[in-house]
Amino acid sequence: MSIRAPIYNPEPFMQGDTWTLSLQVLDNNGAAKDLTGYSAKYMLKTKPGSTALLSLTSTPAAGIVITAATGTIALTVTSTQSAAFAFNKAKCHLTLSSNATPPVVQTLFHGEQEVYSRIAV
């Protein structure tokens, strides 16, 4: 069964670690979806409407790389960024937008990102 805006909770990681999430978009036949013209955005917030704790985008290039031909979206939180995380749990949200006017926006997943505090960074 297909669902809209599925919940996906990324694996917890240690504050100060580098975290990468690679996501491939496939059609129902299992073929990679051509993401030419699409852009992605990943955000962490403590709650909806609050100031973003982290914002990754593909356009402009800031932490997200889209490989259109393979339908791949790669998110990277650098160790510097994660070291600055002063939270243990945050709401996460990854969206994909087309270049149509207005853009077609779809949430690929949303969930909760957990970060373990490091004793010493």
Next chain:
Amino acid sequence: MKLVISETVNDIPVVTEKENTILIADFDAGAGAVPLSTVTGKGSLIVATADGAVDELVVGTDGYVPVADSGEATGIKWIPTSGLVSSDVSGWTNPSQTWAYASSTTMTVPSGAASIYRVGDKWKLTANSVVLQGYIIAVADTQLTVVGDALTNHVFSDNYYSHSNPVGFPDYFNVVPSMAVANFDDGSGGQATVVKAFITIVGRRLHGRISASGTKAGTNTNLFIIAATQFGPILAANYSGVALIGIYSRAGVDFGTVSYVAATGNIVSTGASIADNTVIADASMDFSFEI
């Protein structure tokens, strides 16, 4: 659409693809959707013009309904409900085709009439604002032969037929028979005075009555002699060897029989001999035969 997710922390895989294949609603749902701008007004329909192509079918006139028409760009057109083949509680059926005047007893119809109409059906149409009705007595591929009201040379509209007994259809139709004056006349060699003459058709059986007043011409046993074809295309073969097809009465004088004479095609009343010049005030002949 599926998402295959893998995660790593410090280059160490922490999540496998298997665990994170997520089915989500197709992202293309929006991109491939029919734009709202396709329709421009109330009542418009979105129809396919080809494989993977759609267009707008602008709303039709009030009361019209869409029907398939491969000749249209959209494959659909609007037509009035009066153009549909329909039968209502009145018993009349709209054939959705045009009838045209050919003669007072024939009309031209589209090819294939035999698959729609049959002998004995009722018909109704409007010609020059006058409603005409009658029976179908012969069906050819493109022509109907009728009795009842005489057809007039006008455009026909509101044409209907019925296999049954529709509301408003007359119980009978008057006819003007032509009788053989050699046996029955007005005393001067003209047609006897017709008091009543009508026919009705039930199924394929034609029933008729003729009542007339006049004078016997010649001394013999026959009074009414009338060509059967005046009323309908009698199935003569069905009457071979079957003499009696009706009754004949002359009040207070005689009772006789009515026969079909195949050799002449006539319907003939026969009774006791009647003297020449006998004045006959009320002779009647009933007949019934298959058409």
